[in-house]
Each structure stands twice: as structure tokens, then as C-alpha cells.
Amino acid sequence: MGVTLQPSTMPNAPSEKPVVVGITGASGSALADAVIGRLLASDVPVVTTASSAARMVWREEMDESFGSALERWDATGAFTFHQVGDLRAPIASGTYPTLGMVIVPCSMATAAAVAHGLADNLVRRAADVCIKERRPLVVVPRESPLSAIHLRNLTELAQLGATILPPEPAFYLRQRTIDDMVQFVAQRVLTALGLTDALPANMRYEGPRT
Ligand SMILES: Cc1cc2nc3c(=O)[nH]c(=O)nc-3n(C[C@H](O)[C@H](O)[C@H](O)COP(=O)(O)O)c2cc1C
Numbered sequence: 001m002g003v004t005l006q007p008s009t010m011p012n013a014p015s016e017k018p019v020v021v022g023i024t025g026a027s028g029s030a031l032a033d034a035v036i037g038r039l040l041a042s043d044v045p046v047v048t049t050a051s052s053a054a055r056m057v058w059r060e061e062m063d064e065s066f067g068s069a070l071e072r073w074d075a076t077g078a079f080t081f082h083q084v085g086d087l088r089a090p091i092a093s094g095t096y097p098t099l100g101m102v103i104v105p106c107s108m109a110t111a112a113a114v115a116h117g118l119a120d121n122l123v124r125r126a127a128d129v130c131i132k133e134r135r136p137l138v139v140v141p142r143e144s145p146l147s148a149i150h151l152r153n154l155t156e157l158a159q160l161g162a163t164i165l166p167p168e169p170a171f172y173l174r175q176r177t178i179d180d181m182v183q184f185v186a187q188r189v190l191t192a193l194g195l196t197d198a199l200p201a202n203m204r205y206e207g208p209r210t
Pocket of ligand 1 (some may be wrong): 008023025026051053054056057060106107108109110111126142143144194
């Protein structure tokens with residue numbers, strides 16, 4: 001079941017600066033699709049790059065090919081894609097203005113690399129840029145169970161100012177489907193990036209039911 005964007009969930013003002021979306025090879029390709037869809041539906045330009053593992057996972061998890069998804073996003077006119085090896089892309093430089101970045105889903109390999117400044121591909125370098133420029137960085141990690149290594153790296157990222165936003169269902173909202181959960185996490189990402197003030201009514205906890 002899709003969720004229609006309501007006026008209160010739209011960004012505070014139309015933006016010319018893009019949000020960078022890095023897609024990595026953790027499970028949860030649908031989360032990347034939902035985040036990009038919500039940003040574009042909210043008139044926020046999107047610049048995306050995806051690791052080769054991300055494409056592999058996408059093939060396992062999605063009905064639509066990654067290439068078709070790129071064409072669908074591109075049709076909005078507000079979408080740019082760069083190959084993950086293209087370290088000459090503008091998002092590799094702090095001089096290119098952006099509203100921040102989300103890594104969704106974020107593999108433990110990418111979490112480790114970013115936590116330690118290993119900027120050896122475009123996802124990792126764009127995140128490195130966000131950290132050094134003190135721009136919002138939202139990390140949607142996906143792994144279970146989490147080892148002490150994973151937890152240490154995520155702690156490091158949190159201490160560097162990143163928002164760690166695990167893709168967890170809001171059980172208290174009685175979400176019934178994976179799509180409910182995916183849309184909820186995607187909306188939380190927009191909030192964490194500072195693009196919206198409020199969650200739509202069906203995504204808010206408003207006290208006891210009785
Ligand atoms: C189908 C599939 C699912 C995977 N799921 C996860 C996952 O949930 N979390 C994770 O950290 N790695 C997962 N991996 C392993 C990563 O893809 C692998 O560590 C890869 O090197 C990550 O590279 P990247 O961070 O550059 O995308 C998965 C791999 C495959 C093929």
C-alpha cells in the first residue's frame with residue numbers, strides 16, 4: 001500500500017540543492033527506491049550512485065531492473081546518476097553544494113569504510129565529503145545480528161554527527177505490510193535530513209488508542 005504525500009510532509013521550501021543518495025549492497029533495495037521516490041515527489045533533486053554490490057542485491061530483491069528504475073527516476077528531470085567508480089563526479093567535492101546525503105541501505109562494509117575515512121568509491125567519498133563539510137549524513141544500516149565491529153563503526157559514525165536510522169517497523173503503529181514499513185522508514189529519512197517538519201498522520205504516534 002503506497003502512502004500519499006500530504007502537504008505537511010512536503011519539504012519546507014523547494015530546493016535547488018540535491019540530496020545525495022548512496023545505495024550499497026545491504027539487503028533492502030526497496031528502501032532506496034522509496035527514499036528516492038519520496039525526494040523526487042517532494043521536488044528535491046536527487047543525485048545517486050550505487051555500488052556494484054547494490055546492483056547485485058537489487059537483482060535479488062526487486063521486480064524492476066535497476067536500469068529501468070534509473071529511467072523512471074530520470075524521467076522526473078530532477079535526477080542524476082553517477083557510476084560508483086566516477087570519482088570526478090561533482091558530489092566527490094565539498095565545493096558542490098548539497099543538502100546532505102543518505103546511504104540507504106548501508107552495508108557494514110560501507111559503514112566501516114566511511115567510519116574510517118576510506119573514500120575509495122563515490123558512495124564512500126560523497127559521505128566523507130558530508131562529514132568534513134558538516135552536512136547532514138543519514139545512514140540506514142542493515143545487518144542482523146550486529147557484531148561488536150559493526151556496532152563500533154556505527155558508533156563512530158554517530159559520534160561524527162551522522163544519524164543512524166535502522167530500518168525498523170513502527171510496531172506501535174500496527175504496520176501490516178513490508179511496504180508500510182518501507183514508506184515509514186523513507187519518510188523518517190526525509191525528516192532526519194531536515195526536509196520536513198512533520199510525519200503524516202498515519203505515521204505518528206498520538207497517544208493511547210483508548
Ligand atoms: C543478496 C545479498 C544480500 C546482502 N545483504 C547484506 C546486508 O544486509 N548487510 C550487509 O552489511 N551486507 C550484505 N551483503 C554483503 C555486501 O553486499 C558485501 O559486504 C559488499 O562487499 C558490500 O559492498 P558495498 O558496501 O560497496 O556495497 C549482501 C550481499 C548479497 C549478495
